[in-house]
Amino acid sequence: MKNKILIVLGSIMVLGISCKREYLDPVPQTSITDATAFDTPGRIANQVNSLYAALKSGAFFGGRAQIAGEIRGENFINETTNLVTGADVWMLNPTGTSQNFVKNMWSSAYYVINLTNLFIDGMAANGSAVVGPTLSNNYLGEARFVRAVVYYTLLQHYARPYADGGGSKPGLPLRLTGIKESGFSALARSTVAEVYTQILADLNFAEANLPTSYATALLNTTRAHKNTAIAFKTRVYLTMQNYNSVITEANKIVPLVPPFVAPSGVAHALQADIVTVFRPPYTTTESILSMPMSATAGDNPGTQNQLGYYFSKSTGNGEFSLNTAGILIDPSWTVADRRRFFNAVVSGKTYLNLKYNAPSPYTDYAPVIRYAEVLLNLAEALARTNAGVDVRALALLNAVRKRSDPAVTLAPATQGDLINAILLEREIEFLGEGLRNIDLMRLLQTIPAKGSAPAKTPADQGYIWPISSDEMSLNPLMTDN
């Protein structure tokens, strides 16, 4: 009898294992699955933010995109010989395996592209119905704007300039649908011109569908609106040397005569003091698009990506000093020029010390495009299009110069002098904002030597970057530069 009881008890013990089958089906507690990502207006709105957040990655427009655009040029000297912080980019000899710029920028840029594509696909599937047509079109305009910015920026590093053969050279793999599974690695490069065509299509769509403005200055600076798309088009067309289109686009947001304030949408204008543009709250009407930062982890560029870390010696690591043989010593850049306020001598070397001066964790907003650039884009297009010294071009140039140096009025004698003065002004005005590489590339200029780094002619290896070695090994249709 005792045995029977024990056997029964024991059998219950062994076989009646009181399992918790619900534990077999855990649901993620810290993320949303793709099945429900477009189910509510809130999730869709948050996804729009995520497109910018990805654009803002430290490897991209959070810092390194601007840094790469700047240190390839001749105005900075590498101080730390550190490959992680771009010693090879500066030396113009990075390889396809160069992790920190060549590979990381490529992958982070295409991540943004895929996010925009997934978003566009998801809105078509069910998102548009959730938020309604107006908001849906606004959002799609933002997605396509972001996609255009990314493709444009990739072209500047990984493809021959448009000027080299009118866009006939190999461009980028043009990806326009979202990918979230295996099997889509193979895609050949489209031509440079084909990519530009897509960029312009996206920007035109964006212009048509973006809101004219947002409720706050913060949103106007950190989210795309109509004028953002127009402003970016002036950059794109300038890069393509399509000066008439630069003029057409710029005229939408730049009046014929001063004061130069955007007549519609967000009232973009130069600020009286350029320093205020780079100081909190970073949301003046001059900043058409900037990447916002906060001290919260993940909401700032992250280690060794920050503009201030590279250029400032006081609040950063002083990775790069200003070249004493570069724009720094240009005689037309007077001591009184307010833009020299940003420079400072630390330990015997001049640094772009104060343009980005927020201390760690480096919450300076990273500039993407400013109204001053639109003015100078327009000025250059006018100067190149019209013989002699174009009056409006000169007025635009002086608007930028005299804002920072009221005592000086530029008066170039010839069309050529005017163009050179505008190009010089761009170097001074946008120092540390990443436009130098674009200006050299679009005109197929030799990248001048600096410090121990040699010059690179357009025919030299290293004039543009190689393709990421990961892309080369995983995309069988890819070709290297």
Next chain:
Amino acid sequence: MRKLFLLLGVFVFFCVHAQAQRTVTGRVTDDKGNPVPNASVLVKGTTTGTVTKADGTYSLVVPANARSLIFSSVDMAAVEAPIDADNTVDVSLRMEDKTMTEVVVTGYGTQRRREVTGNISNIKGAAVANKPVQSFEQALAGRATGVQITIPNGVLNTPPVFRIRGTNSISLSSYPLIIVDGVPVPTGDFSATSAGGNALASINPNDIESIDIAKDAAATAIYGSRAANGVVYITTKKGRAGKPRVTYNGSVSWTNVYGVPDIMNAQEYTDFKNMAASNNGNLNTTNPAGSGYIKFATSTDANGNLIDTYWPDHVYRTGFSNDHNLNVSGGNDNTTYYFSVGFTDQEGIIRKNDFIRKNILFNLDSRLNNFLTVGGKISYSNERNLAASTSGSLSGEAFATAGFGRLVLVNAPNVSPYLNNGSYNITPSNVVGPMGNSLAQVGFYNPVVLLDHNRSNSENNHMQANVYLQIKPLKWMTLRTLYGIDNMLVDNEVFQSPKHGDGFTAGGASASTLGKFKRWVWTNTAQFDYQFASKHNVSALIGGEQDRRTNVGFGLGRQTLSDPVYTVIQAGWVTPNTSGLAFGENYLLSYFGRLNYDFNKKYFFSANIRQDEYSAFADKQAIFWGVSAGWEISKEKFWEGGLSKIFTNFRLRGSYGKVGNTAGIGDYVIFSTYGSGLYGGQPTLIFNQAGNPNLQWETSSKVDVGLNFSMLRDRLNVDFAYYKNDITDLILNVPQAPSTGVPNSIPTNVGTMFNNGIELSLSGTPIRGKDFVWNSSFNFSTNKNEVESLAPGLTEVLSSTSGLETVSRTAVGYPVGMLWLVRNGGVDPASGRRILLNKNGNPVYYQYYVPAGQFQWTNPDGTRYNKPDGSANSITQATDGVMFGNTNPKIYGGWDNTFTYKGFDLNVLLTYQYDFYVYYGTNAGLHDMRFWNNHRDVLGAWKKPGDVTNVPKPVYLDNISNGSGLPMSYNAFRGDFIKVKNVTLAYNFPASIISKAKISNLRVYISGQNLAILTDYPGPDPEVSSNGNGNTNQGIDRNTVANGRTFVFGLNVSF
């Protein structure tokens, strides 16, 4: 003789009637006649008993009806002896013949060693006790066939690379499953800081009774989906019946770094760097007033002496350690206990790198009656893993700016850690100050400041406990339920001072995180043992198990101190961020069974099966199994002639089965997810993971055939096995082309790979003299690993070292983790340029500084090295890299010898690994022509045409010719080694002396660890891994701190 005993028995019986009680006395000796103290003496069938005194004598009052006594002692076979008429019983105990009675753990049960048909290696706990290690598996190297242990670096408590029969996965873990007293335990490094945090360090090696390592499918299939990497069963010590036995083990030890590379001194550095700078025509080395002037110069200290800093002296030290263990065990026939406390305080070779463990273990087993047994264990361990800052040695740290391993080699020897006024030599640029050198930077951080002010600590509170109830309702039936928990609370604490180093730019940084890793396991089994017709032995097991794991983590990461005086995270800081957030859960529900059958202990058969359901998969259920058979030929009739005189036993065995691997699969890997973040303070929802709903287990199909025999009356035991493991459905994190924008590599069951090899172990007693005995055990294992397929379209898996350097490539037709390098063609004697071979094997010359009219990359004739289209070409790893060397040792093993002479014993353990390559990345840094200090061999660099050397013309800033910017074979070396892993000389005091002090056993020993290495490898130690337990990036030595050499003095005493 028997008649005599019968007669005596009758006499005893008679006497019982004559007196109600009497006193029996006698003496217990061993087979050499030495007294055996503390032997248990029990009246048969009762609990009446005593133990022998130090001289082996005893005196026991026995009841009138007592007929015989049972004598037993540790490691000796029990003897029953009748009580003779004169009430004197002297017995002689013999050492137990372990091969007959030894059992091995087989998972949810045990089996006699001679009946096991799977492949299981057994290692005694004594092999890992009293060693200068933090966790037991660090001491397993060379102890068993098929077991490869690599100590990755000299940082305390870093988990060793632990492989059983090769690398069995690419993306998942290859670490074996560890089962402690029936409960699976976490493995790996749980520290989130720069201190090692091996979870297995919670088990005090001195508490381990035995380690059983199951290698083939038959032996492991009972653990189904987790068995592919082998299963290691740890059994902790339990009490034995008898008088309480108290044992103390204590030791002190001293450890030192070895193999620090030979670097230049201050004068050599200064002269050499000036020479290199003058070779770079882009630099200003002549005009002090001009821009970018570079001049290296020595400095003098406050006393006017030359500053000549040997930086390793400022980081490394002689670590002093002390270790104390005390245990009490004992019990009676019904209840036994083992109670142990341990304290160890170990100092590593790097200043401030300490390991302090306090642990306690209590094992209890109690038989309430003849059908009910209860028991359990409680183990608590507190481990403090301390470090000041990163050593650059743990996985992911190789290129850390602060890494001590590299700092001591890079920093200029002509500057001091201190200025002449006594303050730290640091600059506002956050580097060590240049002193007399005319350039901004001659080093990275000043390590002395980091050592003085920073902390990177991890503390683990680890509770392991279980309780079981066992019912034996019938003689042949055992029902058992076991509930166990394994809870770890890992407390990480990092402080980075604002003075200097990683905390400088942020104005100070700190992080404190808590990780809670909890597990409960509930196992229920029914075991049936039955013998039919006296020759058919059947044993069957059925069971069910639930294994539930959860982990949560949270913490703070704060930056920018409000006041530099603060040093803790609770003080004032500017930014309050989260850190270490983690959330995970999984659940494994299993049913399993086993059937063992043997016919007359001659033919053996065994089958195991397990069904697992795992929460991480969409299709949750799978079945794993293993079968094995054995044939004891020596029991056959035909064997009985001459063969039986030579062989004591001779056995063939074989097994086959399928087991799985899930270790390292994410809990939510089947889902495509969107995560949350911020965009300028606004919430985001961002696509962050492409999931794979079709993901499944990796499957290992394992064949194992072998034979073992003992000959010359067990003087020689030979064990031979051949194994093959075919791994299919290998999970690869299939990388998508970056242009797809998929944020992760998608885990997919695609690849196939195999491991095969042979294992041979020879053990025995070559010499067995009266006083001198030599026991020797040699083991030899081979492994061939080959990847047979990767994902369609995926030709290679590239694995980086710390995200910065990629020299490891896994491709079809090769072993995992081949070194992928550009071939070195030497140095051109005419020009001093580095010669590299392009993919076609043609030499291409490189010069860093390109004089006007010349080219960077040239053909041997000086013309530009061109692409076919005529444009400039260069050597790149992608184009010109070759599969240069295999990092998986093809042969490895150990040779363990114990020599005993009277009271002395000497144990010598040699370990070896053969036929593999190590990429000595540190060597690239040692020849980097930036400000970095270099290996002294650069003094023999090329200087003038005709010089034949392997160090190119030094050109300041050149980081290509040395392999920093372009990984090359110049830095790859054979890693073959033989290591004198451990030598222990001990003296056991004779009982005649110590028995007077009531001591039953006293042993003192001196021991040395890592005493010598025989190798051609030029780095500190070819036993190294910069990437921890990574499968596909093994064999990398990148800025790693070498291992320590340790001398121990210890004593063991028992009462």
